[in-house]
Amino acid sequence: MITWITLYPELYRLERQQIEKNYPNLKLCTSGLEEGILLYHGEILVRGSGGTKRHKIVFTYPDTFPYQLPVVVPVETLPEEEPHKDWQVKALIRNARHQMAGGGLCLIEPDPFRRSGEIIRGVDILRRAEAWFFAVESGTNPYDSPEADIQAHMTIAADILIGPEFYDPDLQVGGLFYAGFVWGTGELQARYLGLAISSDFSDLVVFRDSRKILEWPFPWVRKDLWDAAQSLSQGSSGFNELIENDVVIRGAWWNLPKEPLPPRNGSDLLNLVREAGYENTIEKVLNELRSDISKKKYIFFAFRFPHRDGGFDWLFAGVNLRGKPRNEYLILQSDEKRKLVEGGGIVAMRRHPLQQQTLTLRNKGRVPETLSNKKISLLGSGALGSSIGDLLVKAGSGAVFIFDKDIMEVGNSIRHIAGIESFGLPKAGATALKLIQHNPFSDIRVGQDDLLTSFEILESALVESDLTISTTADESVESAVNEVATRIGKTVYYARALRGGASGRIFRVIPGRDACRYCLAYYMRQDGEQKELSTWLNVPEDEDTVLMFECGNPIIASSGADLSLIGSLTVKIVLDDIKSGFGETNHWLWTTEEVEGHPALNETYKLNGRSVPPYKDCPFCSDPPIKKVYPSCRKIIYE
Amino acid sequence: MNAKGNEVCGVLIGYFRNDGTVEVMEASDAGPNAKSTSTGCWRDVDYVQKWIDERLSRGDEKLRYVGEWHSHPSLDTRPSHIDVESLSGIASSKNYLCPTPVMVVLGLSDQREEKISAYSFAIGRPYREIEWGYID
Numbered sequence: 008m009i010t011w012i013t014l015y016p017e018l019y020r021l022e023r024q025q026i027e028k029n030y031p032n033l034k035l036c037t038s039g040l041e042e043g044i045l046l047y048h049g050e051i052l053v054r055g056s057g058g059t060k061r062h063k064i065v066f067t068y069p070d071t072f073p074y075q076l077p078v079v080v081p082v083e084t085l086p087e088e089e090p091h092k093d094w095q096v097k098a099l100i101r102n103a104r105h106q107m108a109g110g111g112l113c114l115i116e117p118d119p120f121r122r123s124g125e126i127i128r129g130v131d132i133l134r135r136a137e138a139w140f141f142a143v144e145s146g147t148n149p150y151d152s153p154e155a156d157i158q159a160h161m162t163i164a165a166d167i168l169i170g171p172e173f174y175d176p177d178l179q180v181g182g183l184f185y186a187g188f189v190w191g192t193g194e195l196q197a198r199y200l201g202l203a204i205s206s207d208f209s210d211l212v213v214f215r216d217s218r219k220i221l222e223w224p225f226p227w228v229r230k231d232l233w234d235a236a237q238s239l240s241q242g243s244s245g246f247n248e249l250i251e252n253d254v255v256i257r258g259a260w261w262n263l264p265k266e267p268l269p270p271r272n273g274s275d276l277l278n279l280v281r282e283a284g285y286e287n288t289i290e291k292v293l294n295e296l297r298s299d300i301s302k303k304k305y306i307f308f309a310f311r312f313p314h315r316d317g318g319f320d321w322l323f324a325g326v327n328l329r330g331k332p333r334n335e336y337l338i339l340q341s342d343e344k345r346k347l348v349e350g351g352g353i354v355a356m357r358r359h360p361l362q363q364q365t366l367t368l369r370n371k372g373r374v375p376e377t378l379s380n381k382k383i384s385l386l387g388s389g390a391l392g393s394s395i396g397d398l399l400v401k402a403g404s405g406a407v408f409i410f411d412k413d414i415m416e417v418g419n420s421i422r423h424i425a426g427i428e429s430f431g432l433p434k435a436g437a438t439a440l441k442l443i444q445h446n447p448f449s450d451i452r453v454g455q456d457d458l459l460t461s462f463e464i465l466e467s468a469l470v471e472s473d474l475t476i477s478t479t480a481d482e483s484v485e486s487a488v489n490e491v492a493t494r495i496g497k498t499v500y501y502a503r504a505l506r507g508g509a510s511g512r513i514f515r516v517i518p519g520r521d522a523c524r525y526c527l528a529y530y531m532r533q534d535g536e537q538k539e540l541s542t543w544l545n546v547p548e549d550e551d552t553v554l555m556f557e558c559g560n561p562i563i564a565s566s567g568a569d570l571s572l573i574g575s576l577t578v579k580i581v582l583d584d585i586k587s588g589f590g591e592t593n594h595w596l597w598t599t600e601e602v603e604g605h606p607a608l609n610e611t612y613k614l615n616g617r618s619v620p621p622y623k624d625c626p627f628c629s630d631p632p633i634k635k636v637y638p639s640c641r642k643i644i645y646e
Numbered sequence: 647m648n649a650k651g652n653e654v655c656g657v658l659i660g661y662f663r664n665d666g667t668v669e670v671m672e673a674s675d676a677g678p679n680a681k682s683t684s685t686g687c688w689r690d691v692d693y694v695q696k697w698i699d700e701r702l703s704r705g706d707e708k709l710r711y712v713g714e715w716h717s718h719p720s721l722d723t724r725p726s727h728i729d730v731e732s733l734s735g736i737a738s739s740k741n742y743l744c745p746t747p748v749m750v751v752l753g754l755s756d757q758r759e760e761k762i763s764a765y766s767f768a769i770g771r772p773y774r775e776i777e778w779g780y781i782d
Contacts, residue, residue, distance in 0.1 A: 494772060626771035632746040633766040634666040636778040638673075 010043050010070040018073070018126075019045065025130050026066075033066060038090045044068065048085050051133060053140045062140045065096050066133065073126045078111045079136040102268050102275065103143045108162035112139055157322050160269035164354035165191070167323050169201035170361050172215035173311075174319050181261035181288060182207035183295065184309060185239060187232035188254050189225065199256065199356070200225060203236035207295075208261075208288045214240055220361065224444045229254075250299075257299070258307025258323075259292040261285055266312045266320070273326040273351040276308050293344045300344050301337040304329055307356075323356035363448045367403040374402040375586040382406040382450075383581075384472035386458065386488060388438040389413070390422035390567060391502060392478035394574030397424050399449075399476075400442045402582060406450035407442060410468050411435040412457040422567040458484055465491050474498040476577065489516065489524035493628040498589075502577040506549040508565025510598040510608060511573035513580055518628050519621065521593040526622035540619065543606055546596065573597065576614060592616040655680070655687035655716035657694055658750065659701055661708050668712050668748050669781065672701065686728060687716050713748035713767075723753040723763035725773065733767040745769055750778065 012019045022045070026033060032050045039046035045068040050061040063082050069075040081101065086094040098110025105113045114135035115127055167186055184204040191197025200221055205214040218233045235246035235255050249255040263283050270276050280289055299306045305325040314320040328351050339347070367379075383404050385396050388411040399407055411434040419434070420427045429437035435453035442451050458465045458479075469475050469492055477488055480503045492499045493516070501524070502513045516523045522530065533541045576597055584590065596615045602608035607615035621628050656674035663669060674697045676682065677690025698711055714733065725733070733749050736742045746768045753761040764778040 490772065494774060630666070631766035631771070631774040631776060632666065632768045633662070633668050633748055634776055636668045636670060636748050636750060636764040636776065637781045638670045638750070638778070639660070639781050 008043055008070075011068070011072040012043060012045060022068070022072075022129050025128060026133070029130050030133060032061075033064075034089075036086075036089070038092060038094075039067075041090075044070075045072075048082070050085075051137055051140070053137050053144070055141055055144055057144075060140070060144065063099070064136065066129070068129065073128075076115060076127055077129050077132050079114065079132060080110045080112070081106075081140075082110075100271055101143055102271055104157070104160055104268060105139055106269075107160055112136055113159070114139060156320065157266065157269055158355040158357055161324070161353070161355035163357045164325060165197045165199060165356045166359060167199040167201055167356045168221070168359040168361055169321060170217035170220045171363070172217045172220075173201055173204050173321065174360070174362060175213070175215050176319075177211075177213050178204060178206040178215065178311075179209040179211065179213075179262065180206060181259065181285060182209065182212070183240065183257055184260050184307075185236040185255055185257050186307075187228065187236070188256070189228060200228065200232075202232060202255070203240060204260065205240050208285065208291065220447050223440075224447050226440065253303075256307055257296070258309055259288075259296065260309035260311060261288070263310050263312040266315070267310060267322070270322075270324065270353060272349070272353055273347075274349040276324060276326065276353065277345075277349060279310060289345070290341065293341060293348070297339070297344065298336065300328065300347060301339055302333045302335075304332045305354075306348065321358045321360070323358050324353045325356060326351040326353050361447070363403075366446060366448065370401075370403055374582050378582065378585060379403050379405045381474070381585065382408065382472040384408045384410065384468055384475040386410050386468065386475060386477040386484070387479035387481075388434045389419070389478065390565075390570045391480075391504060391574050391577075392476075393424040393434075393438045393441070394571050395476055395478060395502065395577055396438055396442050397445060398575060398578040399581075400446040400451070402578065403446065404449055406452070406472070408452045408454065408468070408472055409435040409438055409442075410454040410456070410458060411438070412455055422565075422570055459487060462487070462491060466495060469497045469499075470495060472497070474500065474581070476500045476502060476581065478502050478577075480504070485524060490627055492516065493518040493523050500577065500581055502573060504565050504570055504573050505546050506598070506600070506602070507551070508569030508573070509549065509600040510546055510596065510602060511569075511576065512546065512594075512596055513573070513577050514594040514619070515580075515584065515589075516628070517589060517593070519630065522619040522621050523625060523628035525627045526625045527594075527619065529622045529625065530619065539606075543596075543617070544594075544619070546602060546605060546608065569599065572599070591618040594619045652682040652684055653687040653717050653719065654682060655689055655714065657689070657698060657711060658713045658715055658748070659698060659709055660712045662710060662712065662746070670712060670750070671709065673715055674698070684719055711742060711744050711747075713744070713750070715750040715752065718751055718753045721753045721755050721759060721761045723751040723761050725749060725751065725765055730767075730773060733765070733773065734769075737767045738769050748776070749773075 026047060030051065032052065033047040034049045036046040036048055047066040050063055053060050053062060063085050065080045065082050066077060068077045080096060081099040083097045083099045100106065100110055107113055114132055182205045185202040186199035187202045189198045189200050201217055203214065203216045206212055216237060222233060232255060235249050238246050239257065246255065250257065261280055261283060263279060267279050270279060277289060293300065296306055305327055307325050309321060309323045311319050311321050326348055328347050381404055383399055385392055385407055388396060388409045396407055396409060413434045415425060415429045415432050415434050415437045417427050417430050424441045425437035433455045435455055439451045439453050442449065454468060456464050458468060465487055475492065475497060477485055477499055479485060485501060488499060496518050498517045500513060500515050504511050515521055527544060530537055530540050531544050580595060594617055596607050598608040599611055601611055623629060655676050658670045659672050660668055660670040674694055676687055677693030679690040679693065681688040702709055729749060733747055736747045737745050746766065749765045749767065751763050762778060764776050765773050766776045767773045
């Protein structure tokens, strides 16, 4: 077996030397070494105000050290002598943070900015372990980073997604929550959707349903789950079958005044409720969940507490009541129910918060914050358009309005963000369904009309948005868009793949400021003084470009990789423009293959940008001959 | 709108300024033989011609026919295709001697709300909505 010991013998020698010199109370485990594992067991000494304390640990180097760090596990007992093949490590689990469910201490968090080649040594880990023991003993166990939340210290048995409703500050004290089974294999290895939550223990009972945000991203989830949550919260028994079959689970939740330490059993959970001053609600819960307690293997509790960065955080836990569910109801007295819960071990449900601010956290500082207020029209949702739409909602666009008259063909899936499951759907709708799954907080609307049916339809596609991106690559549509957009003063970006996707053109038209499509067509025809610009703008088509037709629509062969690149460049240009206030550059050319004789596209993988001004006599975008009318007085208008 | 709720209309005279603006000095009514419905207004041509001639003969050489005005029975002040056809015809007509006429549309709702829009017309280009404002 290849391990770090065989790969890096010098490092192995140094590690042993350091550990055995600095920690003489740790004994090398020869039984472990026989199996190729460097492992120590013994005591580390920690000096505190009450004198020196000894802590039993097992210290193990992983096979892939130094890429993985050695693990310290506090243990109840140590082996007496070597060899000790029958000795089992029994972890000592403390009610403290920085200790994972298996007992291992989490002492050093991954640091993406660590210098390349820097190694964290075994002695560094042991020094951290000493600090952890000291902190636990003195009650000063520090919080870990915000990312390493409380559930990371517990055994995870399921996942639950919760929408913004679960964070509503109007939900006071506590109550019941409902979650719907989405998918899973095996017992509790499941994924749930938070359906609804209510504050039943508060004087003011508030009910919040997550259907509005979560229904669209999960179109395959049974509709009756959403109805069930509302119905059950009103005391109806109409959906009891869903509870019986664990399709819907319900649990009790409470607001806690501060973040708890990781609970280890049912008793810890009830203590948290007591400490928060809600002892009186425990009896209510035991009664409300009596059928679950008497029959099911697990019951569910959840705690909402202040997040370290503001707002709320959640801990969802399942209390293991028995080895397997009972077939029959068991009538239990109140104290029996309480004992059953207190004695149960617990598992955590990993909570996945779906809130706008956490969803776009990974964009922070990299996309303009004003994007969440921007409405963007997307004309065309083919391979290029759908990629652009996808990136726009991922960046956090406030709204994306998608217009496309075509239907998804199976062949589209090879370049489109939607797959073959979308065959026969309108392309705009198929794109919208994908976009919603990436950002349900973006207002996504679709239009399936042919934009050339009427100028009113075309105008309505542009008028509500702050800017438009056209990817139709259809001369007629884009010319009409240009005319309408310049007339009503709307900014449009036109993105198009050229030369079978090997090259791309993106240009922006802010009416009156940038060259419009008509101006560009004019420049492309010019010679003389405009020759340089004309040559730059004219990108010759590749003679090898393959043109096919499907249902009468022309299809130019190009790869999804080419189109994604052009889509990414388009969105990046739009985002940078929004961030920087729309700079001078308004025309960009790009190529991955050299275009012989072209002044800009003779260099590959370079984005070439320039500013192209409006043609002064352009009938579409130049100023009209009369710019303003002044009636000399109101009387002229109203008399 | 007139008392029957029909559209009203007329012509505008004023000055074309060098800065690309038009100053409207007077607006005519449609005349006694004008036809007016809830969707259109056809002015009394003879009456309006006399009205223009009389004002342009007063000695102010810069005073010109500058365009048309009419009302709409709602706040939708976009020009109808009849409006566009009419003003484009004026722009290209030798009789009017006005290649860049303007059109002012006054929209009035049932609730007496009002909206005014102005448009510029010229030969060989689409019409364009333009700004308007009173001279203090």
